[in-house]
Amino acid sequence: MSYLDVEAITKHFGATCVARGVGFSLEKGDIGVLLGPSGCGKTTLLRMIAGFESPDGGAIHLDGRALWREGRGLAAEARHIGMVFQDYALFPHLTVWENIAFGMSGVSRKEMKATITELLLVTGLKGVEKRYPHEISGGQQQRVALARAIAPKPRCLLMDEPFSNLDVTLRESLSAEVRDIIKRFGITALMVTHNQHEAFAMADRIGVMMAGDILQWDTPEGLYHAPENLDVARFIGEGSLIAGTLTPDGDVDCSLGLFTGMAEAEPGEAKRVHVFVRPEAVRVAPSHAPARARLEASCFRGPGRSCLFRLPGGEGVKVASHDRCGLTEGSSYGLCVAEEGLSLFLEAGGRVSR
Amino acid sequence: MNACDAHGRGARSIGLFQRVPVSGGLVLALGVAVVVGLPIFLVMTSLFADTHGIWDHLRENLLAGLLANTAVLSLGVLGLTAFFGVSAAYLTALCEFPGRRFFSWALLLPLAIPTYVMAFVYTGLLDFSGPVATFLRQHLPAAAPFMPPIRSTGGVILVLSLALYPYVFLLSAGGFASQGERILEASRSLGLSQRHLFFRVLLPMARPFIFGGLILVLMETLADFGAVAVFNFDTFTTAIYKAWFGFFSIDAASQLASLLVVMALMVLTAEGWSRRRMRYFKGRDGRSAIRVRLTGHCALGATLFLGGLFAVAFAIPMIQLIAWVVEAWREELHMGYGALFSHSLLLAGGGALLTLMVALALAFAGRTSPGWLMASLSRLSLLGYALPGTVLAVGMVRVLSGFDHMAAGFLGVFGVALSGPLLQGTVWVMPVAYMVRFLSVGFNAISSSLGRVSPSMDEAARTMGVGKWALMRRVHLPLIRRGMITGSILVFIDIMKEMPLTLMTRPFGWDTLAVKIFELTSEGEWERAAIPAVALVAAGLIPVVLLVWQKEKVNR
Incomplete structure (x- = not known):
């Protein structure tokens, strides 16, 4: 069994099917990307892994533990999964430091300080830790969201269109930077995006998703040079x-x-x-x-x-x-x-x- | 729970609350809706009740007059507030002339003066025995007969319009200001002159906002009790009061109230419609239009017109009030104002606290269990603001007397006899009545600040292992604190100023500032009424100042 294992997930919203038996697996330390046009069900799949939506069928395992199995699952707050949201969802009443510290419980004060200091350094946020979210730039907010998700040492990191609120030039540089940070901490991560440049910049594995199904789960090279079907070929490049x-x-x-x-x-x-x-x-x-x-x-x-x-x-x-x-x-x-x-x-x- | 245990200790099942469609939030909202809906329902049922001839008597002798009075009053006030409000809004939002900045906030100040205070100040000022008429008789005897009587239909309309035009002013100024520069430039490039611009672009685009303001005015006019009582101008609200305290007929009062409910609900429907329309007319481009600079006669005219409006609607009443206070200060102060103040503060405090708690619960319930059922329950719970206080008073009394009756019957089975009513006419039910009336004020303040907490913030907290209650404590409450404070201040002051509901549900002898004003003005003691009135206006200025601040912040 792989580190993150998603098996045969199905999900309906009323009459619309957003997942028809989706499955993939991700090795520890790898970065996976779900790539697909809007409305293909990729965000729903991510939210099911996070625990905000319940699948109709299938199973999700992380590090050998079931997150969802046989119609039951862990609550989102018990899954130890970090998440970076599209709108970052930073708490406006807390400073950058307090935002990053928000999810760190059961850690000694000293250890907390060390972790946050390291994160600030790595994400290039040193010096803004006393500011409030509205006082920093969009790119900085994005990195705060990342640092906040990483700080509690999650078993897995999920990112929902994390770059879509940034302008194009920032997106490219930031996606490489984010990949470096994730790799440095050895975190297993899964990202959702509709932008293939981001996907290529970030991913070890990419799943092309359309109409509630993953058409191909492969390396970026495999996807580009050996597309498994016409839809993937047309969608990529x-x-x-x-x-x-x-x-x-x-x-x-x-x-x-x-x-x-x-x-x-x-x-x-x-x-x-x-x-x-x-x-x-x-x-x-x-x-x-x-x-x-x-x-x-x-x-x-x-x-x-x-x-x-x-x-x-x-x-x-x-x-x-x-x-x-x-x-x-x-x-x-x-x-x-x-x-x-x-x-x-x-x-x-x-x-x-x- | 076996399958769940397999996932480790402390794991909670999310499958669980999927299988139970009824959540705690829904039950709570249902409870609030029942408390609010029951009085309205009981009043409505009496629309068709048989009341042994009283109804016939009312219909033959009263109803036509009441309807005519209500219609004339409503139309007159709507017309005059539209004129004052729209012209002031146009001038301050789209023109530039000396004093514009001052007028743009000063013309909101009359919001702090309750209609009944405005009413008694002007009756006292312009009555036959008042200072103006006396002055004219002494110094200009020839002109004295031509002074129109203040106690007339025209007088009520004028006084209510002076107190209520700020609603139209506030909303239509927002409507004018939100029309971006781009659209005005487009109209100019298509060859429209300034006058055509006003009638073909500006006015039509601001129409939903003007309409929204006028609907608020209509609601206040229908609900008004204090001002029309000062003028002895019979409308439904005074008729309800008289039917109850004159004929001692709660049934007749209910029937009159039920008619008023029908009218109020019609207005409410119109309000919902206008609010939907307003959304489409919100200007999208951020830059507001460049103001047209008025020169010469136009500028002078604008300054004089708005200066006159400000004088008549705020400065003169305030000066008169203060003059009366100075006059009556010495002999009045020892007359037990302490009790009045403490009663007012106690009721307003208790009512605001209860309203705040219910509004909080309702707002959180709406967030945790959304859906059409929740939406309609909370809409029902917020109905109270559209209901005149007199109607609500009648409804509350019906509910309470019904409850007391049942309680007495129940206790009678055990041989316990009650010496008096259990709930009716006690202080404890008054905060509930205020909560029903003002819940929407508190709820809107809280839910608008809660709405700014995006759902993804909740989810972010949950991914970091933060549970429901900790989420509320660590994220929601700090973020909505400002909304809670604003909401409670607004409710507190609304309760302080509230007259008919207090008058009709208070226990005997529980006088508040508003009740005292009613009693003194019905005896024509204007000078003595001025002291509690000044206290109420001072309190009423707080939310107006908050509003002005907020407006200035948006403009900047």
């Missing part, structure tokens, strides 16, 4: 979908060219498949390339150029070009595709394994 045919020999024929040995040979008829191409797997090549396409639009992105090509068949291909030399909109160019950047999906959405 960018890419283009091209219609193709999978021959019984395992070759794929599509308007980007013929790719051999893409799947295991399987006798029978040729199958229609979706070929999914990441923009960085396509290169603008000399004219003898297998596929030619007209450049429809291009947009400067700093490190490179993001281009949209139109194939003769009418399908669009997104390409990340790193050439410094300019491309002319309306002209035709050759396109060259790296095979390992392709993923194949059946019509139903499932991945075709190699």
Whole structure:
């Protein structure tokens, strides 16, 4: 059994189903992220782990103890789980120091002082401990919320969209900082977000959640390079979908060219498949390339150029070009595709394994 | 609990309170709703009761007159308060002229003067034997016959309007101020002149706020007892009082009261509607409009108009009151004011304390067990503020006499005879009556500050292992302390000023400041009534000052 174990959780709110048999597990010290569009049930799942909602079915175990099993569970205040809320929920009548000390009970005064001092130092809050929440910046409030959740030494830390109230530039730097802090204290953490950049910056494991189900629970790399189905591929990063045919020999024929040995040979008829191409797997090549396409639009992105090509068949291909030399909109160019950047999906959405 | 024990000692089950839909909070709210609802219910049932001819007598001789008086009074007061309130609000919120800042808060001060004090000051001042009429007869005999009598329909309307216009002023000033600069600029760019701007944009957008203020005025007018009693102007409230203390007919009083309840509930419905409308009209952009600078005659006119309003609604009554106090000071002081003061303070203190506790309980119950049932129970519990004190007095007496009757019957079974009523006419029920009347005042103060404690704060505390009671002690109470203090001050002062409910439910001889004013003014002893009146106005200034402070803070 893993450290945090969530098994087959189901949950309905009236007629809407927000969790249909969700399960995942997280090892001790890892940071997991539930990633999904709003309304997919990720926050509800987090709140069920925290103990604010009761699942209809399934089980949750933490460190070998049941938090929820057979329709019964521990009250939220008995779970020893820390939580960082979207609005931080800092107590406005308490100073930063008092906020952090709020949940520390059964600790000697000396130990409390040492812990809080260390937390203030690590979170860069030293010097503001006597101020009230409304007297510090949003980023500082966020770190107070984190310090307050960590201070009672919880068995697990939950974070509900912790960066959504911050502006974009702050988000990036803070998410790396928060990851460092969590790792330094060796805390097992689970975060919920709809922002994949935050998810990639924070996570050891990411679960892509849609319509009350986790579609794939994997490392960030696995998720990006080997999406298990079409929905995950489309949700994570960018890419283009091209219609193709999978021959019984395992070759794929599509308007980007013929790719051999893409799947295991399987006798029978040729199958229609979706070929999914990441923009960085396509290169603008000399004219003898297998596929030619007209450049429809291009947009400067700093490190490179993001281009949209139109194939003769009418399908669009997104390409990340790193050439410094300019491309002319309306002209035709050759396109060259790296095979390992392709993923194949059946019509139903499932991945075709190699 | 076996499965739970498996999770370790001290673990509590959250499955438990899911299976029990009825929570303690719900039971508590139900209790409060019964205490509030029962008097109203008993008054309503008498709408169709048979009272042996008294009702016929009332209907033939009284009802048409009462209805006409109420209608004329309401319409007149609404019209005049709308004029005073909206013009003052427009000038102070959207124009700039000498004295604007002063008027923007000073015109709220009349809120501190109870209607009945305003009424007796002006009757004393303008009556035939009053100083103004006497002066005219002595020095300008030719003009004296042209002075309109103050004891007239016009007089009541004017006096009530002077005391009540601040409600319209306060709300519509908020309405005008919340219209952002952007929308005014948009209107100007579409070619609207200043005059068209007022009638086509400003006024329509402030309409829900003006309407909200007028509804408060209407509620106060329907409920008013003291002022109309000074003028001997018969309305439902005075008729209820007379039916009871004149005919000694609680049934006739109840029937009149039930009609008034119907009217009050209609007004209440209108109020809920207007409050919903107000939400859509709240301006969104933060910058308020730049004020139009008035010049020349316009500026002078504005200053003179608002200066006149302030003089008539606050300065003159206050000067007159103080003059009377100075006059009557010596002979009055030894007349047992200590008892009056201590009675007033005791009742207001007890009532405010009880109201605060019930309001706290109700607010927490609403937080811990939300739902439609809870929402409707607390709405019922807060009905009291829409009910005139006379109506509530009749309802309370019906409840108490019913209870005493049952208690006597019950004790009679055991051979115990009661020497008198157990509850009716005792001091102990008065705080309950005040609680029913003013619960919404205390509740609104507390629940608005409790509303600022986000649910995630509760959850944050729980994740840190803090239980329900510790949560209340360590988080909720410190955060709502200010709301509790404000709420109790407001309730305390409302009770001090309250007249009809006190008059009709007090035990014999329990005089308070308000009751004393009623007795003295019904004998025309204005000078002597001035001393308790000044005390009440001084107390009434506290919430007005709080309000002004709050307003200034928002403006900054």
